[in-house]
Amino acid sequence: MADLLAAACRGEEWAWRQVVELYSRRVFALVKSRCQRTDLAEEVTQSVFATVATKLGSGGYTEQGKFEAWLFRITMNRVRDEMRRSKHRPEATDPAVFGGVEESRGGEEPGESGETELRLSRLREAMARLPDSDREVIELRHHGGMSFKQMADLLDEPLGTLLARHHRALRKLKQLIEAQEAKGVEHERS
Amino acid sequence: MSEAEFNNQNIPADLVEVAVALEALAVRERAGAPAGLERRVFERTRGLVAASNVEPIPFPQVTVRRRIFTSMRMAAAVALCGVTAALWLGHVGQRGTTPTLEDDVDMMLALRSMGSVGERIDLLFSDTAAVRDSLKSIGDNVPDGDPM
Numbered sequence: 662m663a664d665l666l667a668a669a670c671r672g673e674e675w676a677w678r679q680v681v682e683l684y685s686r687r688v689f690a691l692v693k694s695r696c697q698r699t700d701l702a703e704e705v706t707q708s709v710f711a712t713v714a715t716k717l718g719s720g721g722y723t724e725q726g727k728f729e730a731w732l733f734r735i736t737m738n739r740v741r742d743e744m745r746r747s748k749h750r751p752e753a754t755d756p757a758v759f760g761g762v763e764e765s766r767g768g769e770e771p772g773e774s775g776e777t778e779l780r781l782s783r784l785r786e787a788m789a790r791l792p793d794s795d796r797e798v799i800e801l802r803h804h805g806g807m808s809f810k811q812m813a814d815l816l817d818e819p820l821g822t823l824l825a826r827h828h829r830a831l832r833k834l835k836q837l838i839e840a841q842e843a844k845g846v847e848h849e850r851s
Numbered sequence: 852m853s854e855a856e857f858n859n860q861n862i863p864a865d866l867v868e869v870a871v872a873l874e875a876l877a878v879r880e881r882a883g884a885p886a887g888l889e890r891r892v893f894e895r896t897r898g899l900v901a902a903s904n905v906e907p908i909p910f911p912q913v914t915v916r917r918r919i920f921t922s923m924r925m926a927a928a929v930a931l932c933g934v935t936a937a938l939w940l941g942h943v944g945q946r947g948t949t950p951t952l953e954d955d956v957d958m959m960l961a962l963r964s965m966g967s968v969g970e971r972i973d974l975l976f977s978d979t980a981a982v983r984d985s986l987k988s989i990g991d992n993v994p995d996g997d998p999m
């Protein structure tokens with residue numbers, strides 16, 4: 662990775678293309694999880710990589726084995742800025758937010774697809790209700806695909822603290838999902 | 852990430868299912884990125900990275916003449932002050948011996964440019980008194996009748 666970044670810093674396009682291919686989807690997934698809009702997620706992703714490219718091109722980045730932490734710090738800051746701006750914007754209308762019918766994935770049975778979509782929909786709703794600090798850990802870990810060591814570098818927290826935060830966030834999610842399921846069962850009965 | 856990998860992170864057993872579901876959601880979000888995302892991101896940012904290949908514009912070197920000239924002026928000023936001070940100290944040193952009239956006049960002339968106006972006036976008064984005393988002593992030594 663160090664060699665790739667060094668080549669990108671020298672302006673070698675092939676290296677920069679590889680960096681983009683390695684990280685753009687992870688950045689997109691994290692941003693999409695927060696803003697729930699595909700177009701906005703791509704816009705923020707473009708902005709993040711523009712910042713990274715500018716820093717690499719101007720010598721504003723020094724490789725110390727913490728590129729991912731640096732990349733996702735930029736991403737989280739950009740997401741927060743966008744969320745503050747989006748408070749004045751209309752609510753997201755991405756069908757995924759409302760658990761609408763999405764195109765079925767290859768290899769899944771139609772029945773399973775419906776149940777899978779329902780579970781994912783409940784998971785998204787539960788995540789939207791998490792406090793920001795819990796949601797941050799979940800999204801960095803799963804959507805960003807970061808290791809706990811990388812997250813410790815990014816958030817400047819001890820590894821043990823991060824593991825505890827992750828477990829606490831998982832437990833809250835579980836409780837929220839169970840509450841949704843119980844509400845769904847009551848609705849069916851009535 | 853498999854269920855076994857999650858277990859390696861010491862996740863409590865009752866939370867493994869939620870963690871696995873989260874991972875499945877994340878994989879779906881990554882796979883669901885719009886087609887051509889990487890290509891568009893690359894095309895819009897390649898120029899920013901390639902900018903590092905541009906050679907910086909060379910600016911003309913600033914000459915140091917002014918600095919040298921200023922240093923020479925300062926050195927000359929220091930030398931002038933030193934010479935003046937040496938002259939003054941030389942005259943002051945000679946005050947320990949019996950000052951002659953010529954010495955007093957020379958000192959007055961050397962001190963003309965030194966100190967503030969008030970200080971110079973004070974010095975002139977004291978030196979005038981010294982000159983008067985010198986003249987008086989000369990007069991006392993002139994015999995009577997000498998038309999000096």
